[in-house]
Structures are given as C-alpha cells and as structure tokens.
Amino acid sequence: MKKLQINIDKEATRAYRLKYEQQCSCAYCRNYNKTFKMKYPQTSKLLTELGLDTDYPLEIMPFQFDHRSNEKEYLSFYPVKGTLDEHEINLVSEELAIHIFKGSHEKNPCPNPQMEEPYILIGISGIRLPWVLDEDPE
Ligand SMILES: [Zn+2]
Numbered sequence: 265m266k267k268l269q270i271n272i273d274k275e276a277t278r279a280y281r282l283k284y285e286q287q288c289s290c291a292y293c294r295n296y297n298k299t300f301k302m303k304y305p306q307t308s309k310l311l312t313e314l315g316l317d318t319d320y321p322l323e324i325m326p327f328q329f330d331h332r333s334n335e336k337e338y339l340s341f342y343p344v345k346g347t348l349d350e351h352e353i354n355l356v357s358e359e360l361a362i363h364i365f366k367g368s369h370e371k372n373p374c375p376n377p378q379m380e381e382p383y384i385l386i387g388i389s390g391i392r393l394p395w396v397l398d399e400d401p402e
Pocket of ligand 1 (some may be wrong): 291
C-alpha cells in the first residue's frame with residue numbers, strides 16, 4: 265500500500281469518538297459491530313492506525329441481504345481529524361473500496377460530524393458481513 269498523503273491528529277480523532285460517537289442499538293449496527301473486525305482484520309487495523317474504532321462509525325447504511333451467502337451489505341463512514349494533501353484517495357483493502365476525502369467536500373454523502381474543520385471522512389463500500397444475530401435481517 266502506498267504511503268497515504270494524509271496528516272492526522274490521532275489523539276483528537278480518538279477524543280472525538282469517545283465524546284460523540286454512540287453505538288446504535290439497531291440490529292444492522294449490532295451485526296456490523298459483531299462481525300466487521302473478524303471479516304476485515306487488515307482494514308480494521310488501518311482504521312485503528314488512524315485513531316478510529318470500527319465499532320464506532322459516524323454512519324452505517326445497510327443495503328441488501330443476500331440469502332444465499334447469508335450476508336448483509338453495508339456502506340459506512342468514519343470521521344478523522346486531519347488534512348489531506350490530495351483531493352481524495354481511493355484504496356482497495358480486502359475487497360473493500362475505501363474512499364478518503366475532505367470533510368468539507370460539497371457532495372458529502374453522510375451526515376456531518378460535530379467535528380471542527382478541517383477533517384477527513386472515510387467511506388467504506390462493498391462491505392459484506394455474515395448475519396450472526398437471531399433476529400431477521402430484513
Ligand atoms: Zn443502527
């Protein structure tokens with residue numbers, strides 16, 4: 265993986281998460297938190313290096329449930345305190361598309377965090393997680 269042209273304040277990112285991010289109690293989010301780190305260990309490690317915890321996303325969007333594979337599709341976003349030298353960075357990690365972009369981007373697809381600018385958003389798409397809860401996934 266190439267060196268990211270990204271300047272992060274890991275401590276501020278972590279402090280923000282502890283202060284503002286709350287875990288959602290809906291079935292989609294609980295399933296995400298139970299399975300993400302197990303399914304995507306390298307990506308989880310990358311997020312940890314940025315000061316994040318995969319269990320505390322800014323936003324999770326659940327998509328289709330695949331009955332054959334028993335997997336739920338998701339898109340998620342995480343906020344990082346810092347700046348980006350480039351306009352945006354796109355990475356592929358464990359078959360996930362990771363989109364790193366400036367938080368002030370006008371087409372910001374997720375709700376704004378209560379974080380002061382400048383900040384960076386990390387969007388992860390292509391997430392497919394096994395459904396491990398007893399509840400119905402739909
Ligand atoms: Zn939720």
